[in-house]
Amino acid sequence: MAAEGNAKPAKKLSLKENYALLTRGLGWEPSYEKQEEIFRNISFEGIKIHDWEKWEDPFRLTMDAYWKYQGEKERKLYAIVDAFQQNNGQFNVTDARYVQALKIFINGITELEYDSHRGFSMLAREFPGVGPRIAAQMQSLDELRHATTQIHTISQYAKYFTGMNEFPYQFDRAWYLSIPKSFFEDAVTSGPFEFIVAISFAFEYVLTNLAFMPWMSGAAFNGDMATVSFGFSAQSDEARHMTLGIEVIKFLLEQDPANVPLVQKWIDKWFWRGYRLLSLLATMMDYMLPKRVMAWNEAWEIYYEQNGGALFADLARYGIKPPTRAPETIAEKGLVAHQMWSVFYANRDAVGFQMWLPSEEEMDWMSEKYPDTFDKYYRPRYEYWREMEKAGTPFKNTTLPQLCQVCQWPCLFTEPNDPTTLSLRETEYKGETFHMCSDGCKDIFDDTPEKFVHAWLPVHQIYQGNCFLPDVDPTAPGFNPMYEALRYMGIKPGVDGGDFKGSADATNWEKWTSRPANIHEGAYTDAVRDTGNQSDVARKAV
């Protein structure tokens, strides 16, 4: 046909032109509603935006390319998850202690992905700029993908191990899971600009590398093919999210000088909130990986001190300073993992994962990694507790801990430069006294007390009698408040948590794999094959 024969083929668009047409080109000016009626939440925080068109999109990722690459990631991941399940991969990890970390993951972290999905859906609706709306929309879909892939992957473990089958229920009720829950709900109930600075910048850009790079690499090192696969599949999205984080900061700072102090305040707040949350990863890395990749203090040096240092050097041109409480995080890097493990150990009957004291091999590793702190402060404590275990009088907390009004951790931390003095802060507000774990959390409370006086602190609620199921009668003979509070939280008392040795997980592991449930302590049961190891020989002789 002549007409078609004369037409020149359309010139192939460059990546940038294609991107412009498929993002910015999709926006429109409203004609029958006022702009401010459509976007109602963008002015109350005080952030001034003069020109949304100045937003820079670093990745030229259009929606069509997004679906193509995300589809490819999913096919890769689910092929691995299938292979993992078909090959009984849950028994190929180093030992059953490692699985306890997955309980924390599914009960405490996966729900954050879902909350993040909700938060970014709201941003995709609330921002007037087309570039950030599309980035927020993609991220919202990513976060939903992360939640579903984590649930699918860990469901295989839940068939064989305790404590993973009540995850959405536990997240809303278990006392220590209010730490991640309150973190994200604080963010999602902020304005859209605080939310994006909190999550995209302070949490994802500055802090999550620390969690997911060494932790997921550690999962791989311990043979968990499934977790490393969903972890790195999620991280491939995170790299894009982090870029959103740094772009949003630059955009806000370039739009108006009045934005600088607001952004600085949010960086200070959310760096500290995020750091406190991730301290959980400190103890997971140092204590729950039977084979270790690096220690928490090394990860902090690489990912905060070195890489965070480079970031804040770059942002100095806008007048942005490193977070005010960064020095405390550096001072605490040799303390925090050990203090947290000690508190979980002492409260092991009240958590949904099992606990153990570190082995000789592990303590030697910690002495080497933490030469200034471990032998001086923590090794003697663990050795003493081991003696108490041997004597049949193991150390346990019989009361519940004081929680911080802001981060909701037990007040377990010490003064950053004095590991022998607990750090306790308090503030009076409207005639009531509120308790905080640190100066960082006190700063946050004092800045917005009205937001934090309403915090639902689980320990207070338990003691007030608000954490019992409807069938419970506190006047009945033999009423055990701790047992009933755990039941309310979705934790099976004496099954999901408690001592690792003698637990259903440890015993089943040895029965099903013929390998020790704790590679450092030799076999707990006769189900383990005699390997000729001295510990096995000695045990059989007894």
Place this chain on the structure above:
Amino acid sequence: MATTSTQPVFIALQANNDTMPIIEAIRQDNPNAVVHEYPAMVKIDCPGRLVIKRTSVEEHLGRDFDLREIQINMISIAGNVDESEDEFTLEWKTA
């Protein structure tokens, strides 16, 4: 395009067969890059600026390569990103 910064940028990639040609291309085009190998992961640090060139990846890979394919195996990055058909760049602007 030269930056005065010597602060480290980095890219972390999954350690797999897809990323080997990308890592080789990075080594070739960034003489100051330092490659750290961890279980399942490779983290490449470079002072100031790191560039991934499409033509170099194609040379090592033996086929056409769309730089956006990096998304599939990327674990993390640090630095300001700029992406075109030909180059993926990470950079700190100021010292």
